[in-house]
Amino acid sequence: MTHGSTVQVFHLPFSFMLPQRVAAERGYFEAEGLDVELLERDRQRVDWKYVPASETLTGDVDVDLYPVCKWESLKRTWSLEDGRIVAHGAFADLPYTFHARPDAGIEGPADLAHVPIAVNRRTGQEYTAMRALEEHLDPEAIELEHHGMPTDRLRALRDGEVEAATLLDPHSTLADHLGFERLFEFENHVGIVAAADLDGETFEAFVRAYERAVEEINASPEAFREGYLEMLEADAEVAPDLFSDVDLEAMRESVTVPTYEVPEPADPDDLEEHLEWMKDRNLIDEGATIERVVAPVR
Template sequence: MKKVRIISILLVAILLLSMIPGVGAQDEELPDIGTIKVGYIPILGFAPYFVALERGYFAEQGLDVELELFRSGDPMIAPLSLGQLDVGGGETGPALINAFNQGLDVRVVGSLASQPAGFGAVPLLVRTELIESGEVTSPADLAGKKVAVNILRGNAEYLLARALEQGGLTIEDVEMVSIPFPEMPQALANGAVDAAILPHPLAGRALGDGSAQVLLNGDEIVEGAQNGVIYFGQRLLQPENREIGVRFLVAYLKAARDLQDEEGFTFRTNDEVVSAIQTWTNVPEPAIRNGVAYFFDPNGVINLDSTADVVGYHIANGYTEASEIDLDALIITDFLEEALERVGEFEPPVADAAEPAATEEVEG
């Protein structure tokens, strides 16, 4: 009788454990495809990738991840579709739209950084000399000026266009100059450009040395802008490698949640998080701690309204082969849904900053 009771207790314990999110998932055999190559840009918008790597969340999921530097999201698309890169991130730009239109194996699987109210991490900066002289006081005054973006036809151009609209201008009214983000602070300092769309923490350099000032914060340009999304490429989209993709997002979600704290969706109080960002952006820790935060949705939710606006901008300007695109087909949610089953839904610590404006769950 005693033996029967012990067996019954064990069975109940096993049943209870099976009801805990994620328990048992780690026992599933992981396909051996070698190193998971992940594209990144050295800006705060990729912080969850940096944190997941440095805090061991990828390793915890049995993933050997290697980060590869890119100038923007668009150049990641071709290697993703060829299986030379497994994960990327960035704008829903022309390269992604065209690849999808051509039937190539690249899809959006979750959100990266966004800019709801209070999270204007990608400001429009203007040289201090121009602001203090009164030559530039609003976007309308940028007519004829040199403005830096990291890549033409990318997310920075989209944000610049929306900022210029506030002054009755278009991108045709300024001289856009393509400069990698890390080189923009110096370009502002030496007068090579007059203004720049520059994300934090790199923006902190130009603000810290006094060479530039904020004309518009990112959330003043487009509130709720979905600056970045997560891309999966050919290898992770293969059914036999699905478990790898799910585990990647499990690690990502854990890292995104590390970017939340009692002050509400910031990262400044966590030394390990700040160190991870510093390692991969090469920006001094004070600039990171004093910079403006992005919002990283802790459940990976994408702002569909913003994404549709970005895609619409590229289509309207003739940057894409397609005249329209089916976002429900471009964005697939099953990887994220399974990852959330394992880690559970996250309840934001600050109610009034919990959700980006006009955000809805993505339906796949």
């Protein structure tokens, strides 16, 4: 791919990806000479998972770049040969939370042993949750159940299908307003995966535009509050039953726009540690190698 070509970017409509949308809407990609097209799935048609688990994004969907949880980036690039990891990072001061039903008698992470916890599998979220829980529980005591998108997890929690769920703001704030108990937090880590033909000049231009958006948001977070809240309000159309008993205006006022970060070039040493952790738990093939999945763009 040559600099100036259309760059197809898969867009996750979640809070940690706000800078990507801002960079597109404010012309920051265009200023770098990039014609970026954000590919989004219709939220109304997403059944359980936003990131497809079986088809490849770089092949079947013809995507040039896509963000996904750091652990899932290892899984996808190895098992599906879906591109190569080029960057990763926390992306935002925006941790995941564990929320529990107030009647479950759960006061802290140690009480989550053998308790069904709603996660969204094959997004990588379950791996971050597992690592966080292993600091408090034996691995065999951790019970994670797939319940899909944030609204699906909240509904499972509300209906008593699970006793706890993992959530990310602004859905964590929604859970607070629904009366669920916030137990503890754990870090969210994201990776960026590129198609094999994405050249270094194009990726560097993409990161410069992304960084410009990060700086804009961090300088004036309140100016981006409406855009940030659009993600939550879109879910009010998908799952109106979750919002019917909530003071939406009070919830809007309690949401804080996070501080964002710029993706860092892929660090094979850092990702090797994550890969070995996955191998130890039979989450990825024993033969998986960093050389096959990580290809820093230069």
